[in-house]
Amino acid sequence: MLAQEFIRRKRDGKALAPADIAEFIGGLTSGSVSEGQAAAFAMAVFLRGMSRDEAVALTEAMRDSGTVLDWKDLDRPVVDKHSTGGVGDNVSLMLAPMLAALGCAVPMISGRGLGHTGGTLDKLDSIPGYVSQPGLDLFRKVVREAGCAVIGQTADLAPADKRLYAIRDVTGTVESVPLITASILSKKLAAGLGQLVLDVKTGTGAFMATPEAARELTESLVAVANGAGLKTSALITDMNEPLASAAGNAVEVINALDYLTGAKRDPRLHEVTIALGAELLRLAGLAGSEAEGRAMLEQVLSSGKAAEHFQAMASGLGGPKDLLAKFRSHLPKAPVIRPVMASEEGVVTLIDARALGLAVIELGGGRRVASDRIDHAVGLTELAGKTASVGRDRPLALIHARDEASFARAAAMVRGAYRLGEAPPVSSPVLTRIGA
Structure with a gap:
């Protein structure tokens, strides 16, 4: 040919x-x-x-362009979830150890930040010593011992995707649904999965800004994955506001560890995490219903088992052995941490989540070009969500900045991302299910 x-x-x-x-x-x-x-x-x-x-x-x-992993020696379901990316989306950091605590193996291949959306690998790179792109032998070892390992794509896995994506990125063809589908799923199939759940974002902070575009991509992903023999279903989740109350790298790891230890759990983030996990447990045959799956996930959170699996994963990949106990001292901290206040009092009626993601980039927590270095300490925390009352006693967010100049630029962007009114908006559901 x-x-x-x-x-x-x-x-x-x-x-x-x-x-x-x-x-x-x-x-x-x-x-x-x-x-x-x-x-x-x-x-x-x-x-x-x-x-x-x-x-x-x-x-x-x-x-088939590279290595296809085989986990037949494991007597556990091999599962994963994939998100199309959003602002404050740190679900992978919690869900992987939660599933591992319930007897799943989770070999999760994740990516770096793309545009205004944060990348799971950039978040994990804020953990001192964590090897986010290990060799396959270490990857396999940590999955077997900790039950989960969240790493980046290695040179062995789907190398054709790496080459084609780099070409798409500079030729105006990134948005092609068949090419997005093949790019996402080729890596998941190469990881040797048995079941997969997809989290497709839609809204101001997502690449698929409209529900129609999100549904088109979701239906393509589900059909192609199942056509290739990977049992897959999907949820479409709302990204018209950040999922977590934090956006950045180290700050999202702290948010995730607060979640796993029970110190703090953002309600929308919790709903999406539990829903995705319950769907995977159902697909893998470990739960007979969504309700049963939810109860199982809540139990490993309350018992502390999920947090223990995160610690095992992190230390297995080179991170501190006392990370769970001392994560605030291990993770980098920005020199400037101050609130950004709204210009007037009111109720949050609209959030441009993309603008908040761009504010993180302005702080140095994301990339303008692929060669940019990430400042893992900077970001946003205590983000006000929709229906929150803000004013003199409640800021829009806390900004974690490297210096005063970047704080000022980010503060202007955060203020511009919020619209205030007098009455709470009608809340929209955080997720929509697309069948297996």
Whole structure:
């Protein structure tokens, strides 16, 4: 097969054979397909789309471009969850050890921050010594011993995805639903999962800003994952306000450890975490119903077992052995921590969550370009949610800044992200279920 003929076929809206897709992706991995040809293919898919069968074949070919993990020696369900990204979304930090405490194995492959959304790996990198991109041997060891390991994509897993994503990022084809689907699922399939739950965000802080776009992506992900043999269901969750009351890196780890230890649990964050966990337990056959799954998750939180599994994971990957007991002293702290007040008193009626994510980037907690270094200490905490009354006695947020200048810039952005009124808004549900 000539690469240019393969591209021409998609350009003209014709169906691609699975064998041809596999050959093209093999060439992308080996280097025999050029960047120009990969870019042309991505644009052809962006403009012409893909059938469900084509998307399954693309996902499987990208999965098979590298190592596919095998966990057959474990006598536990191998499960994972994936979020499409949002502001204050630290669910993975809590859910992985909660599931591990209930007898699951959770080999979670996560990413770094993308645009205004925070990245799980950047958060974990704020833990001193934590190796967020270990070799496969250490990854396997920690999953076996701690029940979970949250790491980044290694060179061995779905390398075709790494190459194609880099090309999409600079050719205006990131938003293609078939390509997003294949990118997300190829890594999950390579991780050797048995069950997967997807958390697709929609709203001002999400990449899929409208419910319609979120549903299109969700239905594609669920259909392709199940078509590739991975039992999958999904929830669409609201990102019209930050999920946690913190946004940043170290501050979100602190929020997660407060959650696991019972010191503080943000209500919306708790609802999404429990709902995703209960759905996975149901898929894996460990819970007979959603209600049973919820009760199981609440029990490992109250007993402290989930927190113990987080400690085992963190220390297994190089973090402090007393992290759980002394996390506030281990995690980095910003020099400037002060409240940002609203210009008037009122009730929060609208939040631009994307603007809050951009404020974290302005503080240095995110990247403008891929080569930027992250300041793990900075961010926002005590974020006011919708219906909160703010004014002289209640700030919009606490800003954790490196210096006065960045504090001032972020304060202006935080104030601009909030709209106040006299009456509480009508609350919208935090999640919508999409069937297995």
